[in-house]
Every structure is written in C-alpha cells, then in structure tokens.
Amino acid sequence: MSETRNDFRSSTARERLLIVCPGRGTYNTAEWGTLNRLAGGSDWLKRFDAMRREAGMPTLSELDGETAFRQSLHGRGEHASPLIYACAWADLLAIDRERYEVVAVTGNSMGWYIALAAAGALGPDEALHLIGTMGLRMQETLAGGQVIYPWVDEAWRPDWEQRRELLGLIERIHGREGTELYLSIDLGGMLVFGGNEAGLARLIEALPPRERFPLRLHQHAAFHTPLQEGVKREARRELASLPLRAPEVPMIDGRGHVWTPWSSDPEQLWDYTLGEQLVAPYDFTAAVRVGIREFAPDRIVIPGPGATLGGATAQALIQLGWKGLDDKATFQRRQAEEPQLICMGIPEQREWLLACQESRFS
Incomplete structure (x- = not known):
C-alpha cells in the first residue's frame, strides 16, 4: 500500500487487525455515492479516473455520482470490480495506523486482488489495472x-x-x-x-x-471453476508483465496459503493469481481460519462498500468458536457491546477505526 507504506511497522501498543477484502456483489444501489463521499477530490481517485478515461471507460467518479445506478451498467465486471476496489481502498487509507497494526490481509474471490494492493504486493494503480482487466475479461466471456x-x-x-x-x-x-x-x-x-x-x-x-x-x-x-480456463489463458497473456512483488505484510490466499514478506516468490505469486486462483475452488473459510489461528488478531476488518461479507465471515468465526462465538445471537450481542468484526461499510462501525475516535478507546 504505497500511500501508507511506512505504516506497517510493528508496535505492541497497537491493536492487531486482520483485513478481509470484499469481492463482487458488494456495490449495489445502497452503496451508490459512497466513493465520492469518502474519496472525492483525492489525488489517487483522480489518477484512477484518468486511467479509466484513457481506456475509454466512464470514470469511477462519474459512475458513483453523475450516472444514476443501474444494475445492468454498474453490475458489469469492468465497472463493478474497480468501484468495489476504490471504495475498499478509501476505507483502508482511513484506518488510524497509530492505533492499529495490520498483521495479515485476505479477501473473498475478487477480494484477493484487493488484498494484493492492501498488502503492498501491487501498487494502487497497478491493482486497478489488474482488477479492471480481469473484470472486463470475465464480463466479455461470462462463462457459466x-x-x-x-x-x-x-x-x-x-x-x-x-x-x-x-x-x-x-x-x-x-x-x-x-x-x-x-x-x-x-x-x-x-x-x-x-x-x-x-x-x-x-x-x-x-x-x-x-x-x-x-x-x-x-x-x-462461474468464477474459480474450470469454465474460466479461457479467461485464464487470456489473462496470463495480457498481464504477463504485471509487476507483482513480495508483500509488506502477510497475505492469505484462497487455499489458506500464507505469502510472507520474507519468503514470497513474485513469479509464484503471479502464477497463482493468474492461474490456480481462477480455475480452482476459492476457500474463503480456510483463509479466515488461517488468519485467526496464525495471526491472532484483536479485530477483523472488512472494508466497504456495503457489509454483505459480514455474515459469511461471522459464520466462519462461529465455526471456529472465535472468542467463544457459538451462534448468531451471541455474535449479535457481542457486536452491540463492542464490534470485534468491523464492517467499514456500516458508518457507526467505520468510526471505530478513525483517528478522530480516540476518545472512544480511552
């Protein structure tokens, strides 16, 4: 995460966060306008918009503001995926790094691409190129x-x-x-x-x-199935020079495998991202399980947009018995007292992570 590259320093004083990046289906009518509200006028969004304009596509600012939401338009892969990424990126940049330490990053499906940016294995602009390219290829093929x-x-x-x-x-x-x-x-x-x-x-x-x-x-x-073999071949050709590098913080992929800053081979990371990850089942539950057991986070954070991934993540935590969770009622009660699973698409939960909320923790 180039804008916050130095913010991943270890500190025992900070709470430990596991970041869980969202996938497709999280930007809908209720989320329209989120990006401009959180990041309108930012330098990075201007760059993203310029990249989109150069590619002959509507800018993210336009899609999120000037163009009324239509599922037939906003739900298309080449628009939905970059919109989701940009909203998540805005949330990631808003986390108070003096108070919180990101100890690991994972994601659901397309969220793996966002995780690459969140962990520093790709720069933000490079990640937009990856996400936009894959969204377009999936949409053009729409296999299954x-x-x-x-x-x-x-x-x-x-x-x-x-x-x-x-x-x-x-x-x-x-x-x-x-x-x-x-x-x-x-x-x-x-x-x-x-x-x-x-x-x-x-x-x-x-x-x-x-x-x-x-x-x-x-x-x-039919993401993560053999029906995507054609997309895989095209993606490997088109993204042959994708500049992946070792992450700055550990990443957990869709097999539960951990990519660490000190042991990751960028070529193998490229091969997984544009290979097995596209055509084999994505085990989100395993990724959460490894994140909990290996990195012992104090809280789990799901960047926006929306909060639809919250239920699936909570269900995985119940299966693990994390912090004594054993059913939906227990989870909801704990969340009402103090959220351990923070969905940044819910404004009152997002506030927990912002620097201006220091008094909340004193």
Missing part, C-alpha cells in the same frame, strides 16, 4: 454462472450433514447430459456453486427452497 446456498441453520450453527449433502449434489449432477457443476467458493456458512446453464438449472431443481435461496448471482460467471 453462480448459485449460492446456505448449509448452516437459522442460528448460523453448522449443519455438517447438510453440507455433505450439498457437496454430494455436485457429484450427482456434474457430467450428466452436458451439465457442468463445481464448487466455486466455500463461503462461511454458504456454498457458492459454479457451472454452466444446464448444471445450474439441475442444481436449482434439486435444492429445497429456503427464504431467498437458492440465489442466482446477477452478472457473475
């Missing part, structure tokens, strides 16, 4: 889609038998009459399935209705 379905009960307690049954559907459906179906993301108390239209149709038929589930994700391709 995603369906999400929960496997925890109403109190967010794990139902391991339900999980086994859901994973069993993949084996029963995949490969029959032209169907393709894969696990895409292990997302806390939910599973995200990726597949072609035939596979997803069979899956939806097999899943019992449960509130708003099964939920087909709008304008999402």
Whole structure:
C-alpha cells in the first residue's frame, strides 16, 4: 500500500487487525455515492479516473455520482470490480495506523486482488489495472454462472450433514447430459456453486427452497471453476508483465496459503493469481481460519462498500468458536457491546477505526 507504506511497522501498543477484502456483489444501489463521499477530490481517485478515461471507460467518479445506478451498467465486471476496489481502498487509507497494526490481509474471490494492493504486493494503480482487466475479461466471456446456498441453520450453527449433502449434489449432477457443476467458493456458512446453464438449472431443481435461496448471482460467471480456463489463458497473456512483488505484510490466499514478506516468490505469486486462483475452488473459510489461528488478531476488518461479507465471515468465526462465538445471537450481542468484526461499510462501525475516535478507546 504505497500511500501508507511506512505504516506497517510493528508496535505492541497497537491493536492487531486482520483485513478481509470484499469481492463482487458488494456495490449495489445502497452503496451508490459512497466513493465520492469518502474519496472525492483525492489525488489517487483522480489518477484512477484518468486511467479509466484513457481506456475509454466512464470514470469511477462519474459512475458513483453523475450516472444514476443501474444494475445492468454498474453490475458489469469492468465497472463493478474497480468501484468495489476504490471504495475498499478509501476505507483502508482511513484506518488510524497509530492505533492499529495490520498483521495479515485476505479477501473473498475478487477480494484477493484487493488484498494484493492492501498488502503492498501491487501498487494502487497497478491493482486497478489488474482488477479492471480481469473484470472486463470475465464480463466479455461470462462463462457459466453462480448459485449460492446456505448449509448452516437459522442460528448460523453448522449443519455438517447438510453440507455433505450439498457437496454430494455436485457429484450427482456434474457430467450428466452436458451439465457442468463445481464448487466455486466455500463461503462461511454458504456454498457458492459454479457451472454452466444446464448444471445450474439441475442444481436449482434439486435444492429445497429456503427464504431467498437458492440465489442466482446477477452478472457473475462461474468464477474459480474450470469454465474460466479461457479467461485464464487470456489473462496470463495480457498481464504477463504485471509487476507483482513480495508483500509488506502477510497475505492469505484462497487455499489458506500464507505469502510472507520474507519468503514470497513474485513469479509464484503471479502464477497463482493468474492461474490456480481462477480455475480452482476459492476457500474463503480456510483463509479466515488461517488468519485467526496464525495471526491472532484483536479485530477483523472488512472494508466497504456495503457489509454483505459480514455474515459469511461471522459464520466462519462461529465455526471456529472465535472468542467463544457459538451462534448468531451471541455474535449479535457481542457486536452491540463492542464490534470485534468491523464492517467499514456500516458508518457507526467505520468510526471505530478513525483517528478522530480516540476518545472512544480511552
């Protein structure tokens, strides 16, 4: 994170933060206007806008302010992904580094690209290039889609038998009459399935209705599945010179693997980011588990926009029994007393991390 490169110094006086970067689907109607409110007029946003303008695309400032929100436009990969990244970047820059120490960074799906910037493995402008390129390639191809379905009960307690049954559907459906179906993301108390239209149709038929589930994700391709092999080939060609470097703080990827400042090979990091990460399941739950167990954070922080990743992260924490969490009610009670999981897309939680809130901690 070049703007705050010197802020990652160790300090026993600071609270330890695990940063969890958001993925697609977090910038919606309610989040429209967030970027201009948090970062309007900043030098880095001007740079981002100039890069977009040079590429012949609407600027992020325009999309977030002058252009009324339309899912058909703002939800497209080449717009949604950079908007999410820019909102998250604004939040990351706002964290009081005299009071907090970032000890590790991870993310969900596209959040891995944001994590690269947050940990200093890419500069902010370089990360925008990566994120914009991948968003556009995914949108142009739009191979397959995603369906999400929960496997925890109403109190967010794990139902391991339900999980086994859901994973069993993949084996029963995949490969029959032209169907393709894969696990895409292990997302806390939910599973995200990726597949072609035939596979997803069979899956939806097999899943019992449960509130708003099964939920087909709008304008999402079958991320993290073999259906993205074409995108992978194109991305590796187009981003061959992506200047990845060893991170400044540890990063945890979608396998639960830790990339450290002292042992990371940039070539291997490039190969994972534009290779396995695109076509193999992304285990967000494992990333959270490793972050908790290996880095012992005091708090977990999810940058904005929005707060939709908060539920999945809380479900993963309940599975771990982090700080005694065992169900949704306990989590909500603890959050009301003092948030341990801070979603910066929620204004009152964001305030906990800002320098002007020093009196709150005294």
